[in-house]
Amino acid sequence: MSKQTVIKPLNAISEKGLNLFTEDYLIDENASQPDAIILRSFNMHDMELPSSLRAIGRAGAGVNNIPLDVCTDKGIPVFNTPGANANAVKELVITSLIASSRQMFDGVAWAKTLIGKGDDVPKLVEEGKKQFVGKEIQGKTLGVIGLGAIGARVANDALELGMDVIGYDPFISVDMAWKLSRAVKRVHNIDELFKEVDYISIHVPLIPETKGLLNKAAFDKMKDNVYILNFSRGGLIDDDDIAVALEEGTVGKYITDFPNAKTLEMKNTISIPHLGASSEESEENCAMMAAEELMEYLETGNIRNSVNFPDAALPYQGHPRVTAFHKNVPKMVSKITSEVSDVNLNIVDMTNRSYKDHAYTIIDLEGDIAESDFGALVKRLEGIEGMVTTRVIK
Numbered sequence: 001m002s003k004q005t006v007i008k009p010l011n012a013i014s015e016k017g018l019n020l021f022t023e024d025y026l027i028d029e030n031a032s033q034p035d036a037i038i039l040r041s042f043n044m045h046d047m048e049l050p051s052s053l054r055a056i057g058r059a060g061a062g063v064n065n066i067p068l069d070v071c072t073d074k075g076i077p078v079f080n081t082p083g084a085n086a087n088a089v090k091e092l093v094i095t096s097l098i099a100s101s102r103q104m105f106d107g108v109a110w111a112k113t114l115i116g117k118g119d120d121v122p123k124l125v126e127e128g129k130k131q132f133v134g135k136e137i138q139g140k141t142l143g144v145i146g147l148g149a150i151g152a153r154v155a156n157d158a159l160e161l162g163m164d165v166i167g168y169d170p171f172i173s174v175d176m177a178w179k180l181s182r183a184v185k186r187v188h189n190i191d192e193l194f195k196e197v198d199y200i201s202i203h204v205p206l207i208p209e210t211k212g213l214l215n216k217a218a219f220d221k222m223k224d225n226v227y228i229l230n231f232s233r234g235g236l237i238d239d240d241d242i243a244v245a246l247e248e249g250t251v252g253k254y255i256t257d258f259p260n261a262k263t264l265e266m267k268n269t270i271s272i273p274h275l276g277a278s279s280e281e282s283e284e285n286c287a288m289m290a291a292e293e294l295m296e297y298l299e300t301g302n303i304r305n306s307v308n309f310p311d312a313a314l315p316y317q318g319h320p321r322v323t324a325f326h327k328n329v330p331k332m333v334s335k336i337t338s339e340v341s342d343v344n345l346n347i348v349d350m351t352n353r354s355y356k357d358h359a360y361t362i363i364d365l366e367g368d369i370a371e372s373d374f375g376a377l378v379k380r381l382e383g384i385e386g387m388v389t390t391r392v393i394k
């Protein structure tokens with residue numbers, strides 16, 4: 001790379017991650033024309049994407065803050081960091097499960113009200129503690145919706161704490177199925193989970209299919225006094241319906257990492273200020289993984305952990321490389337390779353991978369190639385119907 005590649009952070013990103021960018025990169029939070037963006041929860045939906053933008057790295061799991069369709073149409077890969085913050089979230093879920101069940105949040109808040117009561121404090125504590133008698137989680141049943149990086153860890157650890165666990169995830173990956181304890185009872189109908197559990201922890205992405213997944217229809221199927229833990233996204237729970245369920249006692253407690261104006265005023269709601277991934281370790285892991293993914297893509301065109309591009313990689317051995325992101329339609333590969341041979345270039349290695357409506361091709365070429373030959377090739381590739389973007393890496 002001859003000039004520095006500009007990386008624009010949109011949130012505070014751990015130095016450990018930013019420090020991985022070599023001297024070929026410039027980190028500039030004020031850049032107006034960055035090559036890549038690195039972010040956490042910043043809402044990119046209202047922002048105009050800079051024309052210079054070539055890649056986005058989400059230091060975290062959820063990508064509902066990024067306009068994925070727009071990025072795909074423009075040929076911009078969006079990377080995330082699967083699993084890098086899963087332990088942090090799991091620890092807070094387990095903490096909240098026990099702390100809410102033992103009425104600790106309410107008890108701690110009440111204890112603060114005793115400030116100024118002088119020598120009476122110990123006596124008031126002993127008298128007042130009966131308001132906060134809780135329940136042990138051992139022997140109770142936890143329902144886990146979504147058995148991915150976080151959900152599977154929560155399910156396994158809850159078993160270790162003596163709970164029975166019911167899991168629901170119709171799209172569980174093979175990897176996660178291997179990691180999930182066999183003692184987790186998997187159900188294929190979410191209603192079976194709703195009707196049996198004492199606690200529910202939800203760990204699915206917020207997508208159109210999961211918006212409002214926990215709503216009146218769901219609450220009506222649950223036992224009374226069920227506790228709901230939401231460390232995934234606010235939009236997964238219907239706020240108006242849970243407000244009623246909390247009033248009526250179907251839901252005994254709502255623990256949310258995503259408070260909003262409505263939930264803050266709801267009865268029996270514990271509001272955590274989106275702290276799920278806020279541990280030093282998780283922030284470092286996510287930032288480092290996002291930085292590595294961005295650098296690999298910018299320097300070699302290889303794709304690892306993208307949410308809108310297929311995973312695709314060829315070992316980079318210094319050969320001049322052309323990449324093409326295009327529609328996933330028949331004859332694309334033959335059209336691309338015939339353009340390469342028409343400009344008398346020789347292919348050393350290539351790969352083509354598809355994801356949904358799009359595909360990504362990486363081609364390594366033989367020899368030293370003149371700038372003008374590359375120019376001619378790129379022009380021809382861009383003329384192919386269905387081509388979205390091409391890049392030359394040398």
Ligand SMILES: NC(=O)C1=CN([C@@H]2O[C@H](COP(=O)(O)OP(=O)(O)OC[C@H]3O[C@@H](n4cnc5c(N)ncnc54)[C@H](O)[C@@H]3O)[C@@H](O)[C@H]2O)C=CC1
Nearest residue numbers: 061062146147148149150169171172204205231232276277
């Ligand atoms: N509170 C926080 O700070 C954090 C919140 N999150 C949230 O947690 C979510 C899950 O994170 P990970 O476990 O790392 O993601 P993941 O991608 O490893 O797991 C998500 C799981 O949900 C499943 N799923 C998708 N649609 C489903 C449906 N309709 N019903 C049941 N299961 C379904 C998938 O098959 C997958 O196994 C993220 O999408 C994000 O919104 C993630 C990290 C930090």
Ligand SMILES: O=C(O)CCC(=O)C(=O)O
Nearest residue numbers: 040041060061062277278
């Ligand atoms: O970066 C954060 O703190 C948010 C993490 C998160 O919500 C996610 O990874 O989906």
